[in-house]
Amino acid sequence: MGSTEDLDHPQTILQYNSGFLVSKVMFTACELGVFDLLLESGEPLSSDAIAARLGTSTTGMERLLDACVGLKLLAVELTQGGALYRNTEVSNIYLTKSSPKSQYHIMMYYSNTVYLCWHYLADAVRSGEEMLKFMAGQNSVWSICGRDVLAAFDLSSFTQIYDLGGGGGALARECVSLYPNSTVTIYDLPKVVQVAKEQFVPPEEHRITFHEGDFFNDPIPEAELYILSKILHDWDDEKCRQLLAKVHKACKPGRCELLKSRETLTYR
Ligand SMILES: C[S@@+](CC[C@H](N)C(=O)[O-])C[C@H]1O[C@@H](n2cnc3c(N)ncnc32)[C@H](O)[C@@H]1O
Numbered sequence: 001m002g003s004t005e006d007l008d009h010p011q012t013i014l015q016y017n018s019g020f021l022v023s024k025v026m027f028t029a030c031e032l033g034v035f036d037l038l039l040e041s042g043e044p045l046s047s048d049a050i051a052a053r054l055g056t057s058t059t060g061m062e063r064l065l066d067a068c069v070g071l072k073l074l075a076v077e078l079t080q081g082g083a084l085y086r087n088t089e090v091s092n093i094y095l096t097k098s099s100p101k102s103q104y105h106i107m108m109y110y111s112n113t114v115y116l117c118w119h120y121l122a123d124a125v126r127s128g129e130e131m132l133k134f135m136a137g138q139n140s141v142w143s144i145c146g147r148d149v150l151a152a153f154d155l156s157s158f159t160q161i162y163d164l165g166g167g168g169g170a171l172a173r174e175c176v177s178l179y180p181n182s183t184v185t186i187y188d189l190p191k192v193v194q195v196a197k198e199q200f201v202p203p204e205e206h207r208i209t210f211h212e213g214d215f216f217n218d219p220i221p222e223a224e225l226y227i228l229s230k231i232l233h234d235w236d237d238e239k240c241r242q243l244l245a246k247v248h249k250a251c252k253p254g255r256c257e258l259l260k261s262r263e264t265l266t267y268r
Pocket residue numbers: 138139164165166167168171187188189192213214215216228229230231
């Protein structure tokens with residue numbers, strides 16, 4: 001990024017400028033069932049056949065298919081009868097609904113929900129009130145899967161837990177409910193801790209405490225278990241290394257970190 005080539009021709013800036021087009025082409029082909037149809041058909045199909053089977057316009061479909069070819073999500077074979085399209089291997093594995101490794105459902109969530117929310121990013125940045133909605137949003141997922149995440153490993157031997165960047169505290173609440181002998185300290189930025197206290201964690205919940213701090217610039221106190229849930233994806237590799245090194249230093253031998261990113265759960 002910022003290379004001398006970029007100064008002559010801003011390749012990076014142009015890629016960022018149109019990045020959303022790439023996502024939307026992939027989402028649309030998934031949503032319309034292009035990859036599923038090509039998997040089921042077992043043979044390459046023309047754009048007319050695909051359009052007819054999926055009930056779309058022929059020109060629109062042809063353009064979408066060609067865009068997918070450009071993105072290497074589809075391959076095209078030029079025959080005397082016209083162009084025939086088929087899935088690439090990667091599309092068969094990740095973009096079809098029936099594949100065990102299918103990413104279809106998360107993509108539909110991104111396309112129909114996350115994509116729309118990001119339209120209002122500038123408003124969200126302008127307005128501090130959005131923080132409350134963001135925290136509630138972050139919390140809501142834990143009412144569905146918090147217990148499963150926390151039960152994936154037996155954490156009952158840990159009584160003193162720090163949830164770094166613990167936000168609104170929904171995971172902390174699940175944790176003390178599942179492991180009644182534990183206490184969880186939500187470590188987060190002062191303004192977030194204030195909102196968590198006022199809005200999300202009932203004062204009678206004495207097993208949850210708070211620590212106002214910046215995990216990059218302030219000390220991280222000693223604890224038996226550190227939870228970093230949906231934290232690392234926010235930072236570049238250097239920042240993640242910095243944070244993990246700090247947690248590692250605070251962690252005494254035999255103590256642990258539970259890392260939950262969007263896709264993975266790690267216990268070490
Ligand atoms: C994506 S949210 C995840 C919230 C929660 N862990 C969860 O799983 O729902 C990231 C959290 O990290 C907190 N955070 C960001 N930078 C931080 C910092 N430097 N020190 C402490 N917390 C921070 C944010 O305030 C926010 O609550």
